[in-house]
Amino acid sequence: MSYGDRVPVTDVEIKRRQRVRNVALLIVLICVSALFYAIAIVKFKTH
Amino acid sequence: MSDITETLPGASPAELRDWLVLLKPRVVSLVVFTGAIGLIVAPEPMNPVLAFAAVLCIAVAAGAAGAINMWYDRDIDAVMRRTASRPIPDGRIEAGAVLGFGIVLAVSSVLLMYLATNVVAASWLTISILFYVVVYTMWLKRRTPQNIVIGGAAGAFPPLIGWAAATGSIGVFPLLMFAIVFFWTPPHFWALSLYASGDYARAGVPMLPVVAGPRSTRWHVLAYTAVLVGTSLTPYWLGYAGPLYGVAAALLGAVFLGGATSMIFDRQDEAGRSLSKDRPAKWTFKYSLLYLFLLFFALAIDHVVR
Numbered sequence: 001m002s003y004g005d006r007v008p009v010t011d012v013e014i015k016r017r018q019r020v021r022n023v024a025l026l027i028v029l030i031c032v033s034a035l036f037y038a039i040a041i042v043k044f045k046t047h
Numbered sequence: 048m049s050d051i052t053e054t055l056p057g058a059s060p061a062e063l064r065d066w067l068v069l070l071k072p073r074v075v076s077l078v079v080f081t082g083a084i085g086l087i088v089a090p091e092p093m094n095p096v097l098a099f100a101a102v103l104c105i106a107v108a109a110g111a112a113g114a115i116n117m118w119y120d121r122d123i124d125a126v127m128r129r130t131a132s133r134p135i136p137d138g139r140i141e142a143g144a145v146l147g148f149g150i151v152l153a154v155s156s157v158l159l160m161y162l163a164t165n166v167v168a169a170s171w172l173t174i175s176i177l178f179y180v181v182v183y184t185m186w187l188k189r190r191t192p193q194n195i196v197i198g199g200a201a202g203a204f205p206p207l208i209g210w211a212a213a214t215g216s217i218g219v220f221p222l223l224m225f226a227i228v229f230f231w232t233p234p235h236f237w238a239l240s241l242y243a244s245g246d247y248a249r250a251g252v253p254m255l256p257v258v259a260g261p262r263s264t265r266w267h268v269l270a271y272t273a274v275l276v277g278t279s280l281t282p283y284w285l286g287y288a289g290p291l292y293g294v295a296a297a298l299l300g301a302v303f304l305g306g307a308t309s310m311i312f313d314r315q316d317e318a319g320r321s322l323s324k325d326r327p328a329k330w331t332f333k334y335s336l337l338y339l340f341l342l343f344f345a346l347a348i349d350h351v352v353r
Contacts, residue, residue: 020063032159035103038096039163046094 065134069117069145070110070152077339078109078205084343085209085224088350093213100163101212105205107156108172112179112201114149118142119184123250129243160212168212175204189251192258199232200225206343220287223278224346230275231339234268234307238332241265241310242325262319265310268331272307276300279342288346289353295345303338306331 082105086098093101117124117135125136134140153176161169183198203225210221237255240247241264244256256264279300283293310331314322321328 017062021061021066024063035096035100035159036162039100039159042094042096043162 061134061140065139066148068134069114069140069148071113071116072110074113074202075106075109077336078202079106080340081224081228081343082106082205082209084347085206085221086213087209087347088220088224089210089213091214097163098213100159101168101209104156104160104163104172105208107152108160108176109205111149111152111156112176114145114152115180116184118146118149119180120188123189123252126250127246129246160208164212165215167215167217168208171204171208171211171217175201175208178204190253192253192255194253195236195255196233199236200229202232203228219285220282223282223285223287224343226278226281227275227342228339230271230278231335233271234275234303235332235335235339237264237268237271238310238328238335241321241328260319261321262315265307265313265319265328268310268328269304269307272300272303276304282346289349291352292345292349295349296342299338299342299345303331303334306334 079102083102086093086101117133120130121133121135121142124130124133130136135142135145157169157173157176160172179198179201183194183201187194187198206224206228207217207221210224211217240254240256241261244254244261247254248257255267259267276296279296280293282288283290283296306327309327313325313327316322
């Protein structure tokens with residue numbers, strides 16, 4: 001199926017997808033920060 | 048692009064799952080599994096937080112390599128039925144965004160691996176990414192029917208990386224685990240490519256069935272399976288694994304050899320094409336996945352009970 005064959009995506013739908021993506025990015029960022037913190041604690045304890 | 052999407056500058060019709068698809072989750076799951084086993088069977092116990100970080104880095108690096116692979120192969124992906132609906136050829140994500148996504152993830156995973164573990168693991172992680180992207184994807188895949196043999200090494204690095212993350216070094220045992228995955232890859236992919244060769248031929252990818260024909264491919268699968276079974280028994284022969292693993296490797300290998308042999312005896316026409324819709328090849332492909340999972344699982348169990 002070519003790109004032109006697809007049903008057009010509405011502005012509302014695009015905004016919803018962007019919101020989902022932003023929330024997902026925020027969650028990833030928080031998790032990575034927590035992981036960095038945990039790594040720092042463990043490394044600090046073992047050295 | 049439709050008028051509607053153009054009303055939002057920089058807007059992309061991609062959904063979150065499209066970004067996840069770029070990471071090739073099924074490949075990542077296998078890589079994570081073998082990487083985690085490499086870490087578990089290492090002689091030095093690892094802090095759980097650091098172990099989690101190491102496995103996460105292996106997963107992210109594999110996903111990043113997969114994304115860059117999809118960026119580079121977007122032209123042939125569009126031609127192949129199996130890959131035509133991927134986010135880039137289907138127009139859901141721009142190619143440049145995928146390349147950026149892949150590079151950011153690759154660099155992040157290497158840096159995090161270095162911070163969480165050591166320079167040896169981070170170096171091997173870098174090598175594995177570059178091997179998959181440069182050696183396999185950019186160099187070998189479109190040039191030689193041996194692409195899977197040499198390029199398959201990229202997928203064999205994770206147990207080595209897991210071991211290096213725990214110990215900071217590389218020994219004989221992790222090299223044997225590397226060899227097992229290395230020799231597993233050709234029969235696994237060639238069994239698949241036997242019944243997907245039309246796709247590869249359309250895209251001009253010189254997979255073995257396209258270049259050498261199905262009959263030769265079946266013999267190649269059998270030969271590499273025999274080498275794989277021999278290699279899989281080496282950890283037991285050399286004393287790195289116990290009898291539990293030895294028995295598991297022998298039984299699992301015997302079944303794999305049975306599957307590869309059944310491919311040889313598959314009903315064929317004069318050109319070697321299957322008359323049974325490649326039923327033995329399909330069975331062997333599916334079994335190869337189970338084989339690797341159970342073999343490495345046996346390795347871990349054997350290590351725990353010894």
